[in-house]
Amino acid sequence: MIRIHDFRDDHPDFLSLLERGAMPDPKVVAAVAEIVESVRTGGDEALFHHMKRLDGVDLAATGPRVSDADIDAAHRAMPTPLLEAIDAACLNLRRYHERQLPADYRIDGPDGEILERRYRPIATVGVCVPGATAPLLSSLYMNLVPALVAGVPRLVVISAPRNGRVDPAILATAAHLGVREIYAISGAQGVAALAYGTKSVPKVDKVVGPGSIWVSTAKRLVYGVVGIDSIAGPSEIAIIADATASPRNIAIDLLSQAEHGTGQEASVAFVPTRSQAESVRDELNRLARKYDLASAVKPALDRHGALFVVNNLNDAVSAVNKLAPEHVELLGPEAEGLADRLVNFGALFLGEQTPEPVGDYYAGTNHVLPTQGTARFASGLTVADFLRSSSRVRYTSESLARAGDHIRNLAEAEHMRAHRLAVELRLHPES
Structure with a gap:
């Protein structure tokens, strides 16, 4: 299921990893555009049509909003150990994300001018939660907690109904966090409904x-x-691993990403010797058989699974910086020592006792991260994603007089006559 290669920058498997961020299939774009436009113009009628056609659920009679009774029943039925785990994870998330809250600031100038920056929460946010194949409740609380920290006053959840109902684990998690506006809609039609309203x-x-x-x-x-x-x-x-790293740990961490289910996931490791790569491959195959994972992971590993043997770990660092992946693990003391040389990644996990699922579920850092090379210019989800900021400016006659010549010269350079006059006519009202 996974291939071993001597690493080089132009190896076809490495190049295919670099190309994973290509634009989506034009046929998909066209089909989605048709759905989005139909919901924009047709409202509920189009939304319900697509939900019946694509999700097999008839919302015309019941409507899309989940009832309070169903939400309360799901919350009551949630197993206590799971609620306790959600509480612990969300406490960690809240503690981490509260440190991200920006402070308003004000600058007072020498002639009475004032410059301010103020931060306010976005008024309404819709959260998409995958739920058709499995209830990804961690994705729900990873999005809700920073929004709650930011102070968003209206939060909406949409999730695909399974057998006509939103998964109870998603309902219970949302209710546990105080969010009760939940809709049994999904897919492109769900996004369009949130964007345009019905x-x-x-x-x-x-x-x-x-x-x-x-x-x-x-x-x-x-x-x-x-x-x-x-x-x-x-x-x-x-994964960058040194010669001391456990082949089993490398193998199971590769499997943990390949099991997500789209068949397009990438699981890659860089190791210093072929014998270590072979040990990892053997462990991966053994674990996949022992824990009945083969069918879940094979499509992804066949496409984007690779064990690269590098001449030295510096080459691995260079390769990972080019890949700019969502998750990076450094396993073994020598590998851990390279952490500061890594610059392009969504989240970094250090040491044999820090598998990536620690971040996926519990540690407090957010698991909504840049993928497919976008970590070169993008960051993971933070409180800032749920805030908007704006500036305030107040000048006095003295400060405008002091700045007037500069503003006039800049406006003239851009051939903006009215801009120049907006200042000049204030400074020289007799003109």
């Missing part, structure tokens, strides 16, 4: 959360009508 689904100002290629393409198309967090791609991990 009779049954009030519009929001920003759409966040992961999803299929249909969801990510719809988010791309509605950007500008609403804000979005990012265009999320399939999950990925790059």
Whole structure:
């Protein structure tokens, strides 16, 4: 399921990893655009049509909003150990994200002028939560907690109904965090409903959360009508291991990313010897058989699974900086010592006792991260994604007089006569 190669920059498997961020299939874009436009113009009728056609659920009679009774029942039925785990994870998330809150500031100038920056929460945010194949409740609280820390007053959750109902674990998690506006809608039609609003689904100002290629393409198309967090791609991990690292740990961590289910996930490791690579491959195959993982991981490992043997770990660092992956693990003391040389990644996990799922579920850092090379210019989800900032400016007659010549010269350089006059006529009202 996974291939071993001597690493080089132009190896076809390495180049295919670099190319994973290509634009989506034009046929997918066209199909999604048709769905989005139909919901924009047709509202609930189009939304319900697509939900019946694509998700097999008829919302015409019941409407898309989940009832309070169903939410309360799901919350009551949630196993106590799971609620305790959610509480602990969200406490860690809140503690980490509260440190991200920016402070308003003010600068007072010598002639009475004032410059200010103020931060305010976005008024309404919609959170997409995958739930058709498995209830990704961690994705829900990873999005909700920073939004709650930011103070967003209206939070909306949408999730694919399974057998006509949103998964109880998603309902219970949202309710546990105080969010009760939940809709049994999904896919491109769900994103469009959030962006444009329908009779049954009030519009929001920003759409966040992961999803299929249909969801990510719809988010791309509605950007500008609403804000979005990012265009999320399939999950990925790059592991740099030294000669002391456990082959079993490397193998299971590669498997943990390959099991996400799209078949497009990338699981890559860089090791210093072929014998170590062979040990990792053997462990991977053994674990996949022992724990019945083969069918879940094989499509992804066949496409984007690789064990690269490097001449030295410096070459591995260079390769990972080019890949700019979502997750990076450094396993073994020599590998850990290279941490500061890594610059392009979503999240970094240091040491044999820090597997990537620690961050996925619990540590407090956010697991909504840049994928497919976008870590070169993008960051993971933070409180700032749920805030908007604006400036305030107040000048006095003295400060405007002091700055007048500079402003006039700049306006003249840009051939903006009225801009210049807006200052001059204040300074010389008799003109």
